Structures are given as structure tokens and as C-alpha cells.
Amino acid sequence: MDLKLLTDGDLESMRRVPKVIVNPRARWVAKGGHRERNFMLHDARDATQAYRLFLRVSVTNGSVFSAGLARVWASDDVLILSRYNGPYHAHRNIIERTKVPFGCHRHIATQRYIVAGFDADGFAEPTSGYNSIEGAFECLCRDCGVASPDYHPLQHELEF
Structure with missing residues (x-):
């Protein structure tokens, strides 16, 4: 997949298309210094179009978290479409030469x-x-067309 061919319209379309969680009972797993939960999704109208929704939380600092949406292709190419980060750092937009101050911020x-x-x-x-x-997680689901699960998806306990 040549990602350079994607337009902002293509990226927004991927973010907005209605999506369904395939594995709603995905479990939290320990990974380094954080917990991670990965939901697999597909386009609600075309099950061949795959996505991954990931949640990450530091085991030592609850404000260090990220919820993200990635497009996944059969070729194993992955493109992060959106990421909702906690207030644990400021961010610098390299091209625009601007700084997003310390606080929650959304990557696109x-x-x-x-x-x-x-x-x-x-x-x-x-x-x-x-x-x-x-x-x-709730903002990502709302902004990115993810059907809300009918259970509470964010138990903080690690499940093995």
C-alpha cells in the first residue's frame, strides 16, 4: 500500500466509516510498563476492510494513556488514523512549527x-x-464511527 497516495479525504473517510468491534471481549495484557487492549474492527458495510482500536495505560501513572484507531491492510501495512493521548506531555507539530501545550490532545x-x-x-x-x-475511548468511538459495545469495555484489571 502506497500511503502517499492517500488524500486527507481518504483519511477522513477511513476515520468516519461505521465500524463494528469483532472481538468485544479482548483482554488487557501487560506489555512493558503499560497495559494494552486491542480490539479488531471491520467496516460495517464491508467486512474485508480491517481496523484496530488500541488502548494503552501506564501501570504507574494513570494520566499516561492513549486510545487509537489504525487501518490495517492484508499486506500487514498499518496506518494510525487517530490517537487520543492523555495530559502527560506537550506535543510539537513539526510541519506547522507549533506546540500543543501540556494537556490532552488528539493526533490525526x-x-x-x-x-x-x-x-x-x-x-x-x-x-x-x-x-x-x-x-x-468514548470520544474515539463517537468521532470514528465505532459502534458502542453493550458492556463496559474498560475494566482496568489485567485479565489473563
Whole structure:
């Protein structure tokens, strides 16, 4: 997949398309210094179009978290479309030469970052829409067309 061919419209379409969680009982697993939970999703209208929703939380600092949505292709190419980060650091937008102050912020993949050879989701903007991993998950689901599960998805206990 040549990601440089994707337009901002293509990226927004991937973010917005209605999606269904395939493995709603995905478990938290320990990974380094954080817990991680990965949900597999597919386009609600075309099950061949795959996505992954990931949740990460530091085991030592609850404000260090991230909820993200990635497009996954059969070729194993992965593109992070959006990421909702906690308030644990400021962020610098390299191309725009701007700084997002310390606080919760949302990363979005853009054509200009892909073409410039930076991380696709290198652009970020501040947000006040959440202040926890649960809130970030809810915002991501709402903003990115993910059907809300009919259970509470964010138990913080590690399940093995």
C-alpha cells in the first residue's frame, strides 16, 4: 500500500466509516510498563476492510494513556488514523512549527505528514473532550464511527 497516495479525504473517510468491534471481549495484557487492549474492527458495510482500536495505560501513572484507531491492510501495512493521548506531555507539530501545550490532545493522520515522511499522525490538536482512558475511548468511538459495545469495555484489571 502506497500511503502517499492517500488524500486527507481518504483519511477522513477511513476515520468516519461505521465500524463494528469483532472481538468485544479482548483482554488487557501487560506489555512493558503499560497495559494494552486491542480490539479488531471491520467496516460495517464491508467486512474485508480491517481496523484496530488500541488502548494503552501506564501501570504507574494513570494520566499516561492513549486510545487509537489504525487501518490495517492484508499486506500487514498499518496506518494510525487517530490517537487520543492523555495530559502527560506537550506535543510539537513539526510541519506547522507549533506546540500543543501540556494537556490532552488528539493526533490525526494527514496527507502532508505522510508525504513529508513523518509519522502519519504527527499532527495534534488540544482537546478538552476527555480526561481519562475511558473518556478517550468514548470520544474515539463517537468521532470514528465505532459502534458502542453493550458492556463496559474498560475494566482496568489485567485479565489473563
